[in-house]
Amino acid sequence: MKNISRRQFVSGVLKGGVLVGALPYVPGLIGCALRNGPGIDETGLQLNGSGGHPSPEVMQRVLNAALLRGGDFADVYWQRQTTQSLHLEDDKVSRAGVGAGMGVGVRVVNGEQTGYAYTEELTEKSMVEAAKTASLIASGTTASPLDTPLEPVEIPGRYPARVIMTEIDLADKIAIVEKANAFAKAADPRVERVQVIQQDALDEVMIATSDGGIFHDVRPRVGLFVMVVASQDGKTERNYYNMGGRRGAEFFSDEIIAAVSDEAVRRTLLLFDAVTPPAGTMPVVMAPGSSGILLHEAVGHGLEADFNRKGLSVYADRIGEKVASELCTVVDTGLHEGDLGSLRVDDEGILTEKTVLIENGKLRTYMQDKLSAAVMGAPVTGNGRRQSYKHYVQPRMRVTYMEPGHHEKDEIISSVDRGIYAVSFSNGQVSIGPGDFSFYVNYGFLIEKGKIGPPIKDVNLIGNGPEVLGRVTMVGDDLKIEPSGFGACGKGGQRVPVGYGQPHVKVSAISVGGVEAAPRVEVET
Amino acid sequence: MRETKNELTAIAKRVLSAAEKLGASQSSASVSRSRFFKVGTRNGMVESLEESSDRGLFLRLFVNGKYAEASTSDLSNQAVDAFVERAFEATRLLHPEPDRALPDSELIEELPAVDLDNFDPAIDKVSKERKMDMALRADKAARAVDEAVFSAQGGFNERRGQQVLLTSEGFEGYQDSTSFYVVGSAAVQDDDHRRRSQWAYQQGVKLSTLDDPESIGTEAARRALSTLGAGPVPTGTYTLVLENRAAPWILRLIRGPLSGQSLHQDRSFLKGKLNKKIAAPKLTITDNPLMKQGLASRLFDGEGIPARTRPIIESGVLKNYYLDTYYARRLDLQPTTGSASNLLISPGTYSAEEIIKGVEKGIFVNSFLGGNSNSLTGDYSAGIGGFLIEDGEIGRPVAEVNVGGKVQDLLMSLAEVGNDPFEYSRSRVPTLKLPGVSVAGT
Numbered sequence: 001m002k003n004i005s006r007r008q009f010v011s012g013v014l015k016g017g018v019l020v021g022a023l024p025y026v027p028g029l030i031g032c033a034l035r036n037g038p039g040i041d042e043t044g045l046q047l048n049g050s051g052g053h054p055s056p057e058v059m060q061r062v063l064n065a066a067l068l069r070g071g072d073f074a075d076v077y078w079q080r081q082t083t084q085s086l087h088l089e090d091d092k093v094s095r096a097g098v099g100a101g102m103g104v105g106v107r108v109v110n111g112e113q114t115g116y117a118y119t120e121e122l123t124e125k126s127m128v129e130a131a132k133t134a135s136l137i138a139s140g141t142t143a144s145p146l147d148t149p150l151e152p153v154e155i156p157g158r159y160p161a162r163v164i165m166t167e168i169d170l171a172d173k174i175a176i177v178e179k180a181n182a183f184a185k186a187a188d189p190r191v192e193r194v195q196v197i198q199q200d201a202l203d204e205v206m207i208a209t210s211d212g213g214i215f216h217d218v219r220p221r222v223g224l225f226v227m228v229v230a231s232q233d234g235k236t237e238r239n240y241y242n243m244g245g246r247r248g249a250e251f252f253s254d255e256i257i258a259a260v261s262d263e264a265v266r267r268t269l270l271l272f273d274a275v276t277p278p279a280g281t282m283p284v285v286m287a288p289g290s291s292g293i294l295l296h297e298a299v300g301h302g303l304e305a306d307f308n309r310k311g312l313s314v315y316a317d318r319i320g321e322k323v324a325s326e327l328c329t330v331v332d333t334g335l336h337e338g339d340l341g342s343l344r345v346d347d348e349g350i351l352t353e354k355t356v357l358i359e360n361g362k363l364r365t366y367m368q369d370k371l372s373a374a375v376m377g378a379p380v381t382g383n384g385r386r387q388s389y390k391h392y393v394q395p396r397m398r399v400t401y402m403e404p405g406h407h408e409k410d411e412i413i414s415s416v417d418r419g420i421y422a423v424s425f426s427n428g429q430v431s432i433g434p435g436d437f438s439f440y441v442n443y444g445f446l447i448e449k450g451k452i453g454p455p456i457k458d459v460n461l462i463g464n465g466p467e468v469l470g471r472v473t474m475v476g477d478d479l480k481i482e483p484s485g486f487g488a489c490g491k492g493g494q495r496v497p498v499g500y501g502q503p504h505v506k507v508s509a510i511s512v513g514g515v516e517a518a519p520r521v522e523v524e525t
Numbered sequence: 526m527r528e529t530k531n532e533l534t535a536i537a538k539r540v541l542s543a544a545e546k547l548g549a550s551q552s553s554a555s556v557s558r559s560r561f562f563k564v565g566t567r568n569g570m571v572e573s574l575e576e577s578s579d580r581g582l583f584l585r586l587f588v589n590g591k592y593a594e595a596s597t598s599d600l601s602n603q604a605v606d607a608f609v610e611r612a613f614e615a616t617r618l619l620h621p622e623p624d625r626a627l628p629d630s631e632l633i634e635e636l637p638a639v640d641l642d643n644f645d646p647a648i649d650k651v652s653k654e655r656k657m658d659m660a661l662r663a664d665k666a667a668r669a670v671d672e673a674v675f676s677a678q679g680g681f682n683e684r685r686g687q688q689v690l691l692t693s694e695g696f697e698g699y700q701d702s703t704s705f706y707v708v709g710s711a712a713v714q715d716d717d718h719r720r721r722s723q724w725a726y727q728q729g730v731k732l733s734t735l736d737d738p739e740s741i742g743t744e745a746a747r748r749a750l751s752t753l754g755a756g757p758v759p760t761g762t763y764t765l766v767l768e769n770r771a772a773p774w775i776l777r778l779i780r781g782p783l784s785g786q787s788l789h790q791d792r793s794f795l796k797g798k799l800n801k802k803i804a805a806p807k808l809t810i811t812d813n814p815l816m817k818q819g820l821a822s823r824l825f826d827g828e829g830i831p832a833r834t835r836p837i838i839e840s841g842v843l844k845n846y847y848l849d850t851y852y853a854r855r856l857d858l859q860p861t862t863g864s865a866s867n868l869l870i871s872p873g874t875y876s877a878e879e880i881i882k883g884v885e886k887g888i889f890v891n892s893f894l895g896g897n898s899n900s901l902t903g904d905y906s907a908g909i910g911g912f913l914i915e916d917g918e919i920g921r922p923v924a925e926v927n928v929g930g931k932v933q934d935l936l937m938s939l940a941e942v943g944n945d946p947f948e949y950s951r952s953r954v955p956t957l958k959l960p961g962v963s964v965a966g967t
Contacts, residue, residue: 097594426897433721438908
């Protein structure tokens, strides 16, 4: 409740980063000592649930209890989450983490009002009790029970996970962590310390909705994070990198493990020469990948339907208007295979889609959940998400990116006389009302007379969403979604995994936080 | 709630005995129950109502130096037994690290005999209708300030948390506390599609310590109206005056560098600085877990180390790190605690107004937008919002500017500490004056 208008893109200790240079996605089990566990096969994840959820009949009776006082619609959300992590420092994997959570949340929606309650005791009595608490939001006295049995709804597609990470042998996981450590140590003699975190989760949900049916989804998540401390001539630097996504254990081939470690080392070593950039307003070229945080903050949150339904967003009442440079086509999709925010069905039983938010600079649609869509008379888009059974649905992003344009990297860089080339971004935040946002550059380079100059680090960029998107003057042909295993976004006290990406993008002027004044730069329009 | 305490204790005992049977050398079990009620309102309508209770187990398991942490919400007997087995299984192939252990028993003193006064029976005694009304009153008051307020929201949250911590070394602790939160927010229309939205809140462990909700709503609306027309200032060097509510930002910049992990892994600019001067003499920071009615007060920490008040920085000199048992052993230092509690910056003499009067060219900062810092080098950069200060007077609202520099310099530059710690937070920080900060704007 405290953060009514502020949305924070949080990556916590495990921050996003961008991969420089093309790294092939290696499908299958190349070079990875993993056994083929039980769990997911090519036919799709919904066939491989672990059981333990309430029966459809019980879920329906709970729904009926929820609708006892009326209301427009209700849903019952069962969830079981299993998490596992391994931590390496000083060459030892001496710490493991395991987590398990299971519960049922009941939501009743009446117009713009939401009642919510949950329970971790999965007896029918406790669930009906939660349903009654949630129903207090509705004031009607007429019961509106469902008269026909709820039917299971088939969910198309699948997540690209052949082997569920949570189910492979511990020895295989430890091998991944040890390899990451060994690769980082071997990469350069200046590397002094390596920390590795391997984390995976399996999230199984069953959603019964009063106006849809029963939806069952099993969502895998994996991540590998490497942090490096290196020293040179008495100077010490640290940096990190991670990869992962909605994938299976087979993702962690030796090539991928080496890519994570090598990139963490490379990013650390280049900081020895890094300078703090000059402060002030200047052109900024963003490298593909984690720069997608720009979209997430500058337009993403502002296009979530709840803020627009309430008239609180800088983008409210602007469908059809020009809100960005015509080079910008911005998309949010649940269908981007393998990326963290991808979802086949959202958390209120809407099958997801590719939603075009901004097309050639014009605002096309907001990201909707059922509640906002009903109030605004707009179609749903499958953006209804929640952190867990403890939380009610909000419109949230999935995988947000900008469609590629026609410019090549070199022509974009060479068009800048003096500015910065921002490569890796770690976090951002937005103030929805004015549309002001900021995002943090972990490292990048100066651009001097059209050429890449010395590296820079640790600098915040700030701007206004519509203004900055209006100043996009070049869009590259090289879209890349950040292959992060840890990217998460916080809104209204709820964190959900999200994906984000961009091609190379040039913005003619952004305020760069540095330490010394830079020469003034006129804004191109 | 003796009944709940006994229930939680029984689960913790079951966990410890299951761990012992499996062959764990040491273990600790924290079993908690929390209960909450939340209301959100908008423009006079109750928009959301949430109420639930949940339970959780956090298990720490040591098997001859192999270590696992495990958490679950499923506390049925059968599930708990299976869960302990799963945690034990997770340690099976780990590398032993002898420094991973429970706190040394000789370091464990008696629990402090202090009444933290952090439980309020109002959580059960005051009706839900009255609590709902507090949210509605904040909402209504915000709209009453000016008809330019086109949207106002109110909120009320309360939570009760009970926790039992048992360790195989014989530690037994129980805590039971409440917290209450009232918030109001207001949005007004600015030029060029921009809306200005601001909020105000009060928070405390006792319902009665929260002022009337009207003042919260009124403050939110005034804050929103005051930001109309906000924009950047020219790039340059300014004196920052941090409003007390926003000033805990400075604590966030040193939290990472003070941690045992950062120190041990050579990722902290505060390594080797114990008992050295790292800040201006006006800066004294104390970690006080035993403060009465503190939002982060506690009798013991997550490991079962009894709580003690400790100076972190005393007149500019670094006095303590945050060290849990493991990192203290690794660093060959005495453990303190791995986690911060109530952080207090000792107040000075002057009010915020008096401090602003003495500033020729500065920014009164009331909010931060994003930003981050590097715990190893101390580089920081963040977006700020607030008001321009010219010749001691508050001027136009400021937005879309960044500050940046080194945390080390920021700490040394502290020129004045106000007499007005913000009391509705777990950190109690007064107004702070920081001259010579680089600001990036137009």
